[in-house]
Amino acid sequence: xxxxxxxxxxxxxxxxxxxxxxxxxxxxxxxxxxxxxxxxxxxxxxxxxxxxxxxxxxxxxxxxxxxxxxxxxxxxxxxxxxxxxxxxxxxxxxxxxxxxxxxxxxxxxxxxxxxxxxxxxxxxxxxxxxxxxxxxxxxxxxxxxxxxxxxxxxxxxxxx
Amino acid sequence: xxxxxxxxxxxxxxxxxxxxxxxxxxxxxxxxxxxxxxxxxxxxxxxxxxxxxxxxxxxxxxxxxxxxxxxxxxxxxxxxxxxxxxxxxxxxxxxxxxxxxxxxxxxxxxxxxxxxxxxxxxxxxxxxxxxxxxxxxxxxxxxxxxxxxxxxxxxxxxxxxxxxxxxxxxxxxxxxxxxxxxxxxxxxxxxxxxxxxxxxxxxxxxxxxxxxxxxxxxxxxxxxxxxxxxxxxxxxxxxxxxxxxxxxxxxxxxxxxxxxxxxxxxxxxxxxxxxxxxxxxxxxxxxxxxxxxxxxxxxxxxxxxxxxxxxxxxxxxxxxxxxxxxxxxxxxxxxxxxxxxxxxxxxxxxxxxxxxxxxxxxxxxxxxxxxxxxxxxxxxxxxxxxxxxxxxxxxxxxxxxxxxxxxxxxxxxxxxxxxxxxxxxxxxxxxxxxxxxxxxxxxxxxxxxxxxxxxxxxxxxxxxxxxxxxxxxxxxxxxxxxxxxxxxxxxxxxxxxxxxxxxxxxxxxxxxxxxxxxxxxxxxxxxxxxxxxxxxxxxxxxxxxxxxxxxxxxxxxxxxxxxxxxxxxxxxxxxxxxx
Numbered sequence: 001x002x003x004x005x006x007x008x009x010x011x012x013x014x015x016x017x018x019x020x021x022x023x024x025x026x027x028x029x030x031x032x033x034x035x036x037x038x039x040x041x042x043x044x045x046x047x048x049x050x051x052x053x054x055x056x057x058x059x060x061x062x063x064x065x066x067x068x069x070x071x072x073x074x075x076x077x078x079x080x081x082x083x084x085x086x087x088x089x090x091x092x093x094x095x096x097x098x099x100x101x102x103x104x105x106x107x108x109x110x111x112x113x114x115x116x117x118x119x120x121x122x123x124x125x126x127x128x129x130x131x132x133x134x135x136x137x138x139x140x141x142x143x144x145x146x147x148x149x150x151x152x153x154x155x156x157x158x159x160x
Numbered sequence: 161x162x163x164x165x166x167x168x169x170x171x172x173x174x175x176x177x178x179x180x181x182x183x184x185x186x187x188x189x190x191x192x193x194x195x196x197x198x199x200x201x202x203x204x205x206x207x208x209x210x211x212x213x214x215x216x217x218x219x220x221x222x223x224x225x226x227x228x229x230x231x232x233x234x235x236x237x238x239x240x241x242x243x244x245x246x247x248x249x250x251x252x253x254x255x256x257x258x259x260x261x262x263x264x265x266x267x268x269x270x271x272x273x274x275x276x277x278x279x280x281x282x283x284x285x286x287x288x289x290x291x292x293x294x295x296x297x298x299x300x301x302x303x304x305x306x307x308x309x310x311x312x313x314x315x316x317x318x319x320x321x322x323x324x325x326x327x328x329x330x331x332x333x334x335x336x337x338x339x340x341x342x343x344x345x346x347x348x349x350x351x352x353x354x355x356x357x358x359x360x361x362x363x364x365x366x367x368x369x370x371x372x373x374x375x376x377x378x379x380x381x382x383x384x385x386x387x388x389x390x391x392x393x394x395x396x397x398x399x400x401x402x403x404x405x406x407x408x409x410x411x412x413x414x415x416x417x418x419x420x421x422x423x424x425x426x427x428x429x430x431x432x433x434x435x436x437x438x439x440x441x442x443x444x445x446x447x448x449x450x451x452x453x454x455x456x457x458x459x460x461x462x463x464x465x466x467x468x469x470x471x472x473x474x475x476x477x478x479x480x481x482x483x484x485x486x487x488x489x490x491x492x493x494x495x496x497x498x499x500x501x502x503x504x505x506x507x508x509x510x511x512x513x514x515x516x517x518x519x520x521x522x523x524x525x526x527x528x529x530x531x532x533x534x535x536x537x538x539x540x541x542x543x544x545x546x547x548x549x550x551x552x553x554x555x556x557x558x559x560x561x562x563x564x565x566x567x568x569x570x571x572x573x574x575x576x577x578x579x580x581x582x583x584x585x586x587x588x589x590x591x592x593x594x595x596x597x598x599x600x601x602x603x604x605x606x607x608x609x610x611x612x613x614x615x616x617x618x619x620x621x622x623x624x625x626x627x628x629x630x631x632x633x634x635x636x637x638x639x640x641x642x643x644x645x646x647x648x649x650x651x652x653x654x655x656x657x658x659x660x661x662x663x664x665x666x667x668x669x670x671x672x673x674x675x676x677x678x679x680x681x682x683x684x685x686x687x688x689x690x691x692x693x694x695x696x697x698x699x700x701x702x703x704x705x706x707x708x709x710x711x712x713x714x715x716x717x718x719x720x721x722x723x724x725x726x727x728x729x730x731x732x733x734x735x736x737x738x739x
Contacts, residue, residue, distance in 0.1 A: 032519060
């Protein structure tokens with residue numbers, strides 16, 4: 001999914017084919033915030049309030065272009081959701097950006113090791129949110145794999 | 161002859177652990193001096209005055225000296241002093257009388273022999289008492305002998321010479337024996353005292369002390385050490401350290417058979433205790449802080465002293481704090497995310513649809529209030545921890561408070577609150593503000609852990625107490641959770657899948673406030689069955705002059721309550737607030 005590569009801070013809608021994002025967060029106001037920001041940036045947004053709901057939607061409906069996934073959620077948390085997505089052939093390559101208050105290097109390392117394609121700390125700058133998602137969408141599968149390996153290697157050194 | 165001076169060190173015996181050497185020295189030297197003076201007066205009297213008067217003086221002097229000597233010897237240890245003081249005090253004078261008779265019956269030079277014998281007794285006693293002065297006292301003996309030689313008639317002089325030789329030999333012996341005996345006695349007293357002290361310290365210290373030899377075989381432990389190894393009756397002496405204690409570091413079992421691994425890794429150096437753990441019979445891990453050092457034993461071998469401190473509570477507090485930081489950062493960051501995100505959105509899209517803008521503003525306001533409530537709770541909890549919470553206990557209309565708070569909560573939370581309150585007046589001894597905080601927190605808690613169901617807020621009188629209860633039909637708790645739920649920072653769920661937010665200090669605040677008001681709190685719960693928290697407060701009966709059902713915050717407490725408050729301040733439940 002290649003975007004036009006313009007400065008995302010302006011994110012002029014309509015200059016690229018609309019991407020679909022699935023926002024997964026248990027806090028309703030954060031879901032609404034992400035919905036608002038991403039809609040303004042030209043995304044088509046769907047939302048799920050828990051990991052299990054997201055997994056159901058991803059198994060049943062059309063796949064979105066990217067998933068914005070919170071970590072701390074009841075029952076099926078973000079780690080678990082990401083692990084299951086990567087296990088299933090249908091979603092193994094689906095771009096996933098983790099969006100969480102868990103900002104310690106070990107958390108970030110865990111995220112990249114489980115196979116995320118972007119890691120966004122909360123509280124986030126709304127520009128950074130859009131930029132992160134667009135950045136991930138610009139990379140192809142091989143680039144995303146390479147970034148993941150590089151991040152894991154880099155963070156593993158920090159955590160040691 | 162006075163005995164008051166002599167009885168002082170004797171009577172003091174049983175209480176003093178150490179012989180009072182200074183007092184004994186003063187008494188002994190005084191007696192020897194006085195005895196010698198009397199003996200010399202007697203000597204002069206026998207030569208130049210009437211013979212029988214001189215002999216009487218002499219006998220007095222001679223009896224004084226052995227009496228002093230016996231006193232010194234008999235009071236050389238605390239036990240002896242306690243046992244012999246009557247013999248010392250009364251036996252001496254009895255001996256006096258016998259010797260006076262004997263002296264008068266003997267040949268004229270008998271007093272010379274008696275004098276020498278007495279001088280020997282003096283040096284014997286004094287040497288035992290203070291070996292350092294033995295040579296001086298021996299000199300006194302010899303001097304007295306020379307004087308005796310001069311005054312004794314010629315027919316007694318052979319006997320005198322024999323006695324001098326005998327006296328010299330005996331004195332030498334006395335000096336040697338006296339020194340040895342004295343050194344031994346002092347050493348024995350000191351080592352006994354030291355051992356007693358060390359044993360007391362080891363028995364009282366809460367740390368477990370385990371001493372092993374170089375190959376890890378347990379030689380001795382203190383009671384705490386024996387306790388650690390499975391109870392006081394469990395004989396671990398003679399067992400290998402690894403088997404007796406079962407210490408592990410990480411997942412590695414510590415094996416001391418080839419030298420203590422903790423010692424090799426420097427766990428004994430200042431402040432560098434190692435954290436180890438052992439498995440308790442119930443399967444829990446007991447964390448211990450181990451410090452180890454080696455001492456040489458009498459044979460030149462090495463003994464290893466292990467000091468193990470149970471740090472379970474420290475670890476729990478530490479883990480609770482870490483967990484708190486993790487949950488608190490989540491609790492604080494989530495509202496900040498919403499506030500900052502919406503504020504930025506409003507700034508960036510001035511022409512956002514009005515409907516979305518209203519949503520955003522409402523979310524900002526709600527999350528800002530939430531943030532403020534979290535900060536209030538943190539501050540209150542830190543105030544409680546610092547003992548700076550003041551409650552003002554007086555008669556409070558609990559019924560009115562329940563109805564007011566129940567309705568207020570129903571309005572703000574949109575949850576159904578069932579208020580079950582008795583019709584009679586419910587007046588309890590409480591602080592209205594603290595009780596309000598307690599009820600609000602319990603309602604909040606009940607709503608949080610029950611999914612939309614009703615919350616029941618009840619109030620009733622039970623005997624001499626007023627009970628306020630808050631029930632929900634939520635997830636409930638198991639026994640272990642119920643046991644911990646009033647702990648600071650504790651939460652029923654503490655992983656990333658937690659369903660409920662919060663910092664884990666709400667119930668801690670509640671129970672601290674209830675404590676401060678002199679009430680009690682309990683919880684009745686089961687998994688899936690919901691929870692009922694019950695606060696019990698002392699009742700104020702309507703007959704009480706202080707009872708005023710309308711009493712509420714800000715009113716001065718009636719004088720009857722001031723006694724209770726003073727008492728609570730005394731026991732530290734209340735900090736001293738403005739009067």
